[in-house]
Structure formats: C-alpha cells, structure tokens
Amino acid sequence: MEQNRGSWGSNLGFLLAAIGSAVGLGNIWGFPYKMGKSGGFTFLLIYLLLAVFVGFIIMMGELSLGRKTGKGTVGAYHTMSKKFKWIGWLAVFSPFVIMSFYSVLGGYCIEYMSLNLSNLAFAGAEIKTGSDLFGAMLTNPFGCVMFTLLFLLICYLINRGGVSGGIEKFNKVGMPALFVMLVIIIIRSLTLPGAMEGLKFMFVPGYAVKAGFIAEAPKFATVLATAGGQMFFSLSLAMGAMITYGSYLSKQEDLVKNSAIIVVADTIVATMAGIAVIPAAVANGIQNGIPLNEIALGGPSLLFVTLQDVFQAMGTVGPLFGVIFYLLVLIAAISSAISLIEVVVTYFMDRAAEKGKEGNRPKVVLLVCLAIMVEAALVAVDGLGSNGIWVPGQASFGIQGWNDCWLDFMDMMSEGIAMPLGALLMSLMVGWEIKPKSLLDEIHQGSNARIDGFFSFCMKFIVPLGMLLILVGQIDTFFSLGIF
Numbered sequence: 001m002e003q004n005r006g007s008w009g010s011n012l013g014f015l016l017a018a019i020g021s022a023v024g025l026g027n028i029w030g031f032p033y034k035m036g037k038s039g040g041f042t043f044l045l046i047y048l049l050l051a052v053f054v055g056f057i058i059m060m061g062e063l064s065l066g067r068k069t070g071k072g073t074v075g076a077y078h079t080m081s082k083k084f085k086w087i088g089w090l091a092v093f094s095p096f097v098i099m100s101f102y103s104v105l106g107g108y109c110i111e112y113m114s115l116n117l118s119n120l121a122f123a124g125a126e127i128k129t130g131s132d133l134f135g136a137m138l139t140n141p142f143g144c145v146m147f148t149l150l151f152l153l154i155c156y157l158i159n160r161g162g163v164s165g166g167i168e169k170f171n172k173v174g175m176p177a178l179f180v181m182l183v184i185i186i187i188r189s190l191t192l193p194g195a196m197e198g199l200k201f202m203f204v205p206g207y208a209v210k211a212g213f214i215a216e217a218p219k220f221a222t223v224l225a226t227a228g229g230q231m232f233f234s235l236s237l238a239m240g241a242m243i244t245y246g247s248y249l250s251k252q253e254d255l256v257k258n259s260a261i262i263v264v265a266d267t268i269v270a271t272m273a274g275i276a277v278i279p280a281a282v283a284n285g286i287q288n289g290i291p292l293n294e295i296a297l298g299g300p301s302l303l304f305v306t307l308q309d310v311f312q313a314m315g316t317v318g319p320l321f322g323v324i325f326y327l328l329v330l331i332a333a334i335s336s337a338i339s340l341i342e343v344v345v346t347y348f349m350d351r352a353a354e355k356g357k358e359g360n361r362p363k364v365v366l367l368v369c370l371a372i373m374v375e376a377a378l379v380a381v382d383g384l385g386s387n388g389i390w391v392p393g394q395a396s397f398g399i400q401g402w403n404d405c406w407l408d409f410m411d412m413m414s415e416g417i418a419m420p421l422g423a424l425l426m427s428l429m430v431g432w433e434i435k436p437k438s439l440l441d442e443i444h445q446g447s448n449a450r451i452d453g454f455f456s457f458c459m460k461f462i463v464p465l466g467m468l469l470i471l472v473g474q475i476d477t478f479f480s481l482g483i484f
C-alpha cells in the first residue's frame, strides 16, 4: 500500500507547493493592513519574533510529524499520541470550514478577472465604480454560487491529478508566475503620485495614527494577538496542511532548511504584496479626496472595491493591470485552497489504505469538493451579509463577532479558535507527552543542524505560552470581551 501513496517529484516541487499553500489571501489583504494599523515596524518586529520562535518551530514540528508517520493529520496524531489523538480531527475540520469562504473569495477573483478582461475588450464602454460592482456582485447570489463552483472545479481538476501530478505541477508554474506579476504590480503602484504616503503607513512607526488613517494605536496585547493570528493563518499552520504535505516528503530532505525557506518566503511575499497594494490604494484615495480613515486598506473591500477603483483610474491600461492583479490573487487562492482540500482528501485516502483498499482519488476529491460546495453556497448566497440570510446572528447573544455574516462566523470558528487551540495542544503534546526528541530524531534524518536545545525549549515553553496569549486575544477580539 505504502508505495501507492504518492510523493513529491522533487524538493523544489515540495517547496513551491508549501510556499503556495502559505502565500494566499491572508498575505494580500491581511498582512499589510494589520501591519499599518498596528504600528508598522512594531508589528513587523513582533511578527518576525513570533515567526522565528513559534512559526518556524511549529512548521518543523508539523512537517516532521507528517513525514515520520507517513500519514495525514488524523493518522499522524493517532500514531503518535495517546492523550491528544483527537487533535487530528480539529485539523481536518478547520480546513473544511475555511474552504467555505475561501472558495467564495476565489470565485470573486474569477469574476473580477473576467470583468477586467471585458473592460479591456470593450474599451470605452461605461465603467462602474468598485463599490457599485462589488454591491452588484454580492446581491447576485446565483452568480456568486456559479463562480464559486468554477473555482472549486479548478481545484478539483488539480487535486485529482495527485500530489506530484496535480499540486506540484500547478505550483511549479503558478508560483514563479505569481512572483513576476507581483513585481509588475509593485512597479506600477510605486510610480503613482502619492504612493509614498502608503509606504509610510506600512513602515513608519506610529504614522497611521499621526497621518489620520486610524484614530488611536491598538494596545500591545492586541498587536500581539493580531500578529500571532496572522502568522498562523499565513503560514498555513495548525490546519493539517503542513503535516499532510510533509507526509509526502522523502526522508533525505532537510526539514530545518525547508521550514526556514517557507517562513522567509511567505514573509517576503506578504511584505511585497503590501508594497503592491497599499501605496496604490492610498494614492488613489488621496487623488479623489477621500479622507484617509475612509480608504479600505484590508479585507474583501480592499481587493474588490479600493483596488478596482485604482485600476479604473488608470485609463486604458487599467483593465490590463486589473487582469494581471486578479489573476495573481486567484493563483494565490488556488494554491492555498488545494492544500486545504488535500488535507481532507488525504484523510480519506489513508483510511482506505488502512482497510487494505486502494482509495479512488478522483472519487474522493469529487466528494470532498461537493461537500465544500454545499457549505460554500451558504456563504456565497449570504453575500457578506447583503442578502439577509444570517441565521446565527439572530441568536448572537450580543456577541459582536457573530453578528456580521456567515463568512465572519466561519472565519471565527476556524482562524479564531480552532487554529490557535490546535497549535497549543500540538505543542503540549510534542513538548510534554511524546517529547521533542521523538520529532528531533526525524528532523535529523536529513539535517545535522544543531537546533535540539532551541527546538525543545520553544516547543515546551515559548509556543504554549504564545499560543495561549494568542488564543485569549483572538477570543477577546471576536467576542469583544474587553479582557485586554
């Protein structure tokens, strides 16, 4: 059975796929905005410290857990632990929930790419503003469902091809293409008049408050929780993705080096994405006399309102940059989505193998994608709350985070709670139950880096403490409890 499980064609292929998983919507609309709002360099510094002492450690932990057991998330935890067997389930549940909104957002990207394509083809036709377009899209549930379906169809075709024949192949072309497109957008963005204000917002400590982008600086604990939550989501941690990808990696590859490359690459792309979008958004806002605190610099509105306006203000070449940009975001979304789907698919494939049967990958991928389509339809029809089908909101007990829309609800369950909780439990399991040495043995198969002391210390003390703070911080923000 083992040899049928599949594996990466090369270490470079694995790296591109793992970086593809990490680089996603989180990098483009989360990182730059949160960085600006939370004090520029202060945030970057905290982010980097967390990335080294927590992200890098968990990355190594997850990759080695997957490779050691040769199994997906559920199987890996089952094999390794007695007390924490069930964490694997958390890490299959979360990707499934994340896909409910990730695929809807992916659908929006396809829709915007097509819109810009038609603007390019029919130059001179009447062009709507970003917010009109976004509003029209959200209140057309049928269209949103169809584009979500199209997004999932693309993912289905890739995942069906298997780990090396589908996922690796896509990323080998997609990642370099994404990088080139990002550079093109950066050059265009930085040459817009007023772009410097945007750069200052991102990098100069305290500038966001001084220039009037936000009213007051967030508290330190909030910055810590924001940076931590962002780091987890962005690095695809505590979602089973890296355990799953690690389980397909050959024993001689260097897990220490690979983990470092993934963390560094993801951070670089997040910063680059910031330089591509924030200066353009700010420059356009200034030109149109929009008060700085009213320019949407994060979340869905950044991508689908602010930036669409930026492209339209560029005149005839605008739609071309629009097509390039939304294609770039689409590739980032696909490469992350296929890793989330693979977590669930691998679980079913492993289960079949355990029963001595050979899993039917195309059938499993199809069923997983169909199940995702059902939950995603809810988020798509809801249209970020525009269409009034928010049910849990009616029983939200006055809790703010639950009031908005289905997307926020799904996000809170997965990113807000399941991810930090999963990482906390994982570090407790590795640090205190199975002991760091059990994973260090695996790590040393392909690496002789002297990281034993650092790995053990972080896994035992720093990660659990950091995760606890992040978890409380996330619950605090989502439920507006006012603990911090």
Ligand code: PHE
Pocket: 021, 022, 023, 024, 025, 026, 027, 233, 234, 235, 236, 237, 239, 241, 336, 337, 339, 340
């Ligand atoms: N890292 C992805 C992003 O930044 C999201 C993701 C999370 C993908 C967890 C896979 C697993 O958007």
